[in-house]
Amino acid sequence: MNTAKSQKPAKAQKKSLHKKYMGMAVSKARENLVKMEGGPFGACIVKGDRVIAVARNTVLKNDATCHAEINAIRLASKKLKTYDLSGSVIYSTTEPCPMCFSAIHWAKINSIIYGNNIADAKRIGFDELCISNVSMKKQGRAKIKIIGGVLRSDCNRLFCDWSALSNKQLY
Numbered sequence: 001m002n003t004a005k006s007q008k009p010a011k012a013q014k015k016s017l018h019k020k021y022m023g024m025a026v027s028k029a030r031e032n033l034v035k036m037e038g039g040p041f042g043a044c045i046v047k048g049d050r051v052i053a054v055a056r057n058t059v060l061k062n063d064a065t066c067h068a069e070i071n072a073i074r075l076a077s078k079k080l081k082t083y084d085l086s087g088s089v090i091y092s093t094t095e096p097c098p099m100c101f102s103a104i105h106w107a108k109i110n111s112i113i114y115g116n117n118i119a120d121a122k123r124i125g126f127d128e129l130c131i132s133n134v135s136m137k138k139q140g141r142a143k144i145k146i147i148g149g150v151l152r153s154d155c156n157r158l159f160c161d162w163s164a165l166s167n168k169q170l171y
Helices: 003-030 068-080 098-106 118-123 133-140 152-163
Strands: 042-047 050-056 088-094 111-116 145-147
Touching: 003 042, 003 050, 003 068, 003 088, 003 111, 003 152, 042 068, 050 068, 068 088, 068 098, 088 118, 088 152, 098 133, 111 152, 118 152, 133 145
Parallel strands: 088 111, 111 145
Antiparallel strands: 042 050, 042 088
């Protein structure tokens, strides 16, 4: 059996799943273009082929820690009745900030898949610490797998739509 040929369908299927789950995060983030409870950020946690949690940023409900990734981790931990989310993947519309990366590490999530990077969020006015996930992984010797740029055009469109709002609140 030709190994290269057998890997192509598996890679295509994985890419398709990445798009599906990132699409869920993007859709959830879009709610903030109307509800204005936080920035244009969404996250989705998947374990195996099961969606465990989908959340959006709710910082503007008066809690600076309510980033989409943190909210998704809280929902997933509550649903699974454990802090240990080993074997799961988090999809985030934007590269997780240092706080979120740390929470992902402590929740034992295996992989981070994101669309936009931290610099993109800073460019549209968010007060970001421009420390990449790759840098945090290296400095902390974390074993988290990181994949960036998934559905980047959809994530960028989310930022463009957010930027066009007259009633947005930056933080």
